[in-house]
Amino acid sequence: MAATGMKITVSKNGPYLVRGQVPLSRQAIGANSEGDSIDWVEIETIVPETPAYKLCRCGHSANKPFCDGTHVRIGFVGDETARRQPYAALAQEIDGPTLALTDAQSLCAFARFCDRDGQVWNTVSQATTAPERAAFVRQVGQCPSGRLVAWDYQTRAPVEPDLPPSIAIVEDPQQGVAGPIWVRGGIPIESADGTPYEVRNRVTLCRCGQSKNKPFCDGTHAAIGFQDR
Numbered sequence: 001m002a003a004t005g006m007k008i009t010v011s012k013n014g015p016y017l018v019r020g021q022v023p024l025s026r027q028a029i030g031a032n033s034e035g036d037s038i039d040w041v042e043i044e045t046i047v048p049e050t051p052a053y054k055l056c057r058c059g060h061s062a063n064k065p066f067c068d069g070t071h072v073r074i075g076f077v078g079d080e081t082a083r084r085q086p087y088a089a090l091a092q093e094i095d096g097p098t099l100a101l102t103d104a105q106s107l108c109a110f111a112r113f114c115d116r117d118g119q120v121w122n123t124v125s126q127a128t129t130a131p132e133r134a135a136f137v138r139q140v141g142q143c144p145s146g147r148l149v150a151w152d153y154q155t156r157a158p159v160e161p162d163l164p165p166s167i168a169i170v171e172d173p174q175q176g177v178a179g180p181i182w183v184r185g186g187i188p189i190e191s192a193d194g195t196p197y198e199v200r201n202r203v204t205l206c207r208c209g210q211s212k213n214k215p216f217c218d219g220t221h222a223a224i225g226f227q228d229r
């Protein structure tokens with residue numbers, strides 16, 4: 001499924017404008033008994049009232065995840081402060097024997113899949129067998145923000161999960177907070193001034209209104225205990 005006709009526009013000091021009948025759901029970070037993030041768990045499918053819809057960006061809507069106009073009443077300032085460079089310019093590379101890992105730390109959304117099994121920054125150097133490589137690639141691909149990307153040495157291409165174009169509203173039960181907006185499958189995102197952001201398979205957008213890297217999530221939702229219900 002291609003993202004043809006789908007688009008997200010960051011409105012100036014207002015919501016995300018979503019066009020093109022983008023599927024919407026609520027997904028939770030699933031954890032094991034030790035508290036490690038291990039999988040994504042779909043909670044529900046959300047059916048918007050219209051094919052084009054608006055998602056809250058200020059964090060104060062009474063109808064989350066949708067916008068109810070509260071941003072106007074509270075005077076929300078949503079200046080986009082994220083750097084406009086492509087991912088490759090932001091990321092550092094760590095080379096292993098069979099795979100490489102790139103890491104753009106500024107995009108971290110605090111989902112913590114990277115910490116499992118000794119942390120991906122360490123396990124990239126240990127991924128030699130086929131099962132080890134598969135486990136490493138899966139773990140890296142669970143990072144919702146696309147901060148982390150696994151690369152195949154032979155093809156020099158990223159090894160990405162197959163994500164259908166869609167949006168997920170993230171919940172983090174382990175931390176007891178509501179997380180970001182997870183944009184999946186290469187849906188184009190356009191800034192309020194009309195400049196397109198780099199199209200990527202995995203991106204997380206801020207919905208608590210407090211990120212210092214708007215429109216992207218920087219994990220602030222966890223620090224402030226953001227709630228959406």
